[in-house]
Amino acid sequence: ETGVTQTPRHLVMGMTNKKSLKCEQHLGHNAMYWYKQSAKKPLELMFVYNFKEQTENNSVPSRFSPECPNSSHLFLHLHTLQPEDSALYLCASSRTPGGGNYGYTFGSGTRLTVV
């Protein structure tokens, strides 16, 4: 257990469904991140939140909608996804924005399959 918990671990959803991924950290970290990891592709940074404020959105389609209600929780709301959105979605947190000299702590990920 890393201190960053992601739920659910696995999710199968149809293209017309709406679902949410949850990430929770009790490490006292002030920055949180969503990454997408597809087979045979590099890690893709999707969103960055520093002190609950979104600071980066790397041209992510609007069918992905992040929410950060407090510095311990991060959500990724999903709607009308496409099969190519099937991937492992990773949440990470860091003590300071950018990671400083401590780096990131990652959750175990949510394996998403869009059918």
Next chain:
Amino acid sequence: AQSVAQPEDQVNVAEGNPLTVKCTYSVSGNPYLFWYVQYPNRGLQFLLKYITGDNLVKGSYGFEAEFNKSQTSFHLKKPSALVSDSALYFCAVRGLNSGNTPLVFGKGTRLSVIA
């Protein structure tokens, strides 16, 4: 701009032999460098980091990495590979003075240790 390169998609090594996973980087100024390991369907786990000081950094599971400023490299090494070391390895970098800029990750190198 920050960047990191892992030139090998795949490294194969026999159990008991030494292993090296290569990483080169580009940042303005001094770097913070990290290695992470990912086992199947898991998040990334921290292995080791270079912040300052000794160029040879020791980390978890018997891994070490050597920081070489003139060659802008941070290769991951282990004297004697185990089958259980088989995983995906990521190098990451950020500049000391890069503010809140997120870590930049390499595309990953898959290590396969053969018994």
